[in-house]
Amino acid sequence: MKLTIKAKIQISKPAKQVFDAIIDPEKMSNYFIERGSGKMETGESVIWNFPEFPDDCPIKVKEIKPDNFISFSWDNGNVETLVSIKLDEVRGGTVVTVVEDGMENDEKGIQWLKGNTEGWANFLACLKGYLEYGINLRKGAFDFMKQ
Template sequence: MATQKLQIKTAIQILKPAQQVFEAIVDPAKMSNYFISESSGPMEAGKTVTWKFPEFAETFPVRVSNVEPDKSLSFFWDGTDGTELQVEIALAPTGNQATVVTITEKEMDNNEAGLTWLMGNTAGWANFLACLKAYLEHGINLRKGAFDFMKPGV
């Protein structure tokens, strides 16, 4: 019997139009208000950008594969074990200028390493969505100081 692959899928509704949600995801100046501390540039198809998070010393290359303005984007990045993982972000407009944001990340083997990835990155993407919602709807940066306890030497 083949080992089933694991993937993450999480979603949230944000009370903003898809265009505003999309811009907050692809524009590093906006993204630094709720997710990363810095980026080497905007997310554009065919480009590799480098993300830096406030609680980690290392940087993370993000290989952007597809961008459909106000609808979706996808990128690849490497898991902690070097596995290339694909992230897909879909935006679905709903009534009253709201947008459902769905994030799918795939895939890892159904083993101990895969389960560790599943737990950690599921929590990470749920946090991303909550932070995106708080930023867009209320101008709040939920991430500021939230993960300082993870910094080396703390």
């Protein structure tokens, strides 16, 4: 049985604004990545760079539905996992749901589950902080991880 991560938060902004903040690397650099090679578009590949990790992070964009859905795959220790981000407009904002799956239920998979669950919860909190309050919660938060 494959393991699945699910994280969810409500952001007090319209789905279009949340969507744009996720697909645009210039906006993402205010809360998640240091830089990205381009906007996420269906069928395209982009590179993300994180300030605390030395290696490039290749992203294969699977599907984009404007203001509603984003999916991509990326490498997690030689295993490609699939990330889906769903945006549901509700009264008072947008519920953002992140689901990632593809790892086996073994020791490596359990370590992935712990780390990436924490990572997606952090992503959502940082996205909320950026969109609602204009702050970058990630800045300096992971300096202790730099080699």
